Amino acid sequence: DADVTQTPRNRITKTGKRIMLECSQTKGHDRMYWYRQDPGLGLRLIYYSFDVKDINKGEISDGYSVSRQAQAKFSLSLESAIPNQTALYFCATQLGGGEKLFFGSGTQLSVL
Amino acid sequence: GQQLNQSPQSMFIQEGEDVSMNCTSSSIFNTWLWYKQEPGEGPVLLIALYKAGELTSNGRLTAQFGITRKDSFLNISASIPSDVGIYFCAGRMGGGSNYKLTFGKGTLLTVNP
Numbered sequence: 001d002a003d004v005t006q007t008p009r010n011r012i013t014k015t016g017k018r019i020m021l022e023c024s025q026t027k028g029h030d031r032m033y034w035y036r037q038d039p040g041l042g043l044r045l046i047y048y049s050f051d052v053k054d055i056n057k058g059e060i061s062d063g064y065s066v067s068r069q070a071q072a073k074f075s076l077s078l079e080s081a082i083p084n085q086t087a088l089y090f091c092a093t094q095l096g097g098g099e100k101l102f103f104g105s106g107t108q109l110s111v112l
Numbered sequence: 113g114q115q116l117n118q119s120p121q122s123m124f125i126q127e128g129e130d131v132s133m134n135c136t137s138s139s140i141f142n143t144w145l146w147y148k149q150e151p152g153e154g155p156v157l158l159i160a161l162y163k164a165g166e167l168t169s170n171g172r173l174t175a176q177f178g179i180t181r182k183d184s185f186l187n188i189s190a191s192i193p194s195d196v197g198i199y200f201c202a203g204r205m206g207g208g209s210n211y212k213l214t215f216g217k218g219t220l221l222t223v224n225p
Contacts, residue, residue: 004154040121040217041217042118042200042215042216042217042218043155043200043215044215045212048212090154090155092154099143099145099160099204099213100145100157100160101145101155101157101202101213102157103154103155103156104154105152105153105154106152106153106154
């Protein structure tokens with residue numbers, strides 16, 4: 001089983017809809033991250049959390065929100081999806097005190 | 113914010129050839145990491161570097177932490193088709209609780225059998 005699991009793997013939605021992407025981990029790591037990947041732009045940080053209830057904005061947080069209600073789960077929400085949020089989204093975990101990130105397999109989101 | 117310039121953006125090579133790619137920055141980094149992303153998957157850590165001048169190998173892959181601490185290099189020897197993917201460099205500047213990474217934009221590698 002994957003250590004970092006993202007659901008769904010693919011999602012197609014319409015402009016204006018609310019969308020939630022889920023991430024769960026069995027690695028026991030305290031830190032969790034959400035990244036967005038666009039072709040040619042690499043990985044950009046949306047939000048991150050160092051512990052339950054701890055939320056921090058990344059470089060592109062506008063239009064997104066997150067929730068960390070349990071150590072193993074970190075969800076990303078798009079309150080009102082727009083087409084330029086079409087991208088590949090990755091969740092990652094990190095053990096506090098270390099720098100290595102461990103990524104999930106990604107969620108491909110398309111907003112029509 | 114910090115920026116990493118990764119080059120080349122893409123490479124198309126023949127099986128058996130050696131590959132070199134690099135990341136540079138105007139800022140000093142304390143840690144360099146190299147990741148590989150295969151189609152349909154998330155990035156997977158290949159090599160981590162912690163000291164200026166450090167040279168570390170992982171099979172056919174070798175990475176170096178530049179002595180200026182502003183760059184890092186990844187070499188792949190005798191490439192094979194399964195080397196195909198996007199290679200990302202990532203750097204960490206600070207110490208203490210600042211463990212956020214800055215990523216390069218990636219190098220897309222295609223290997224022709």
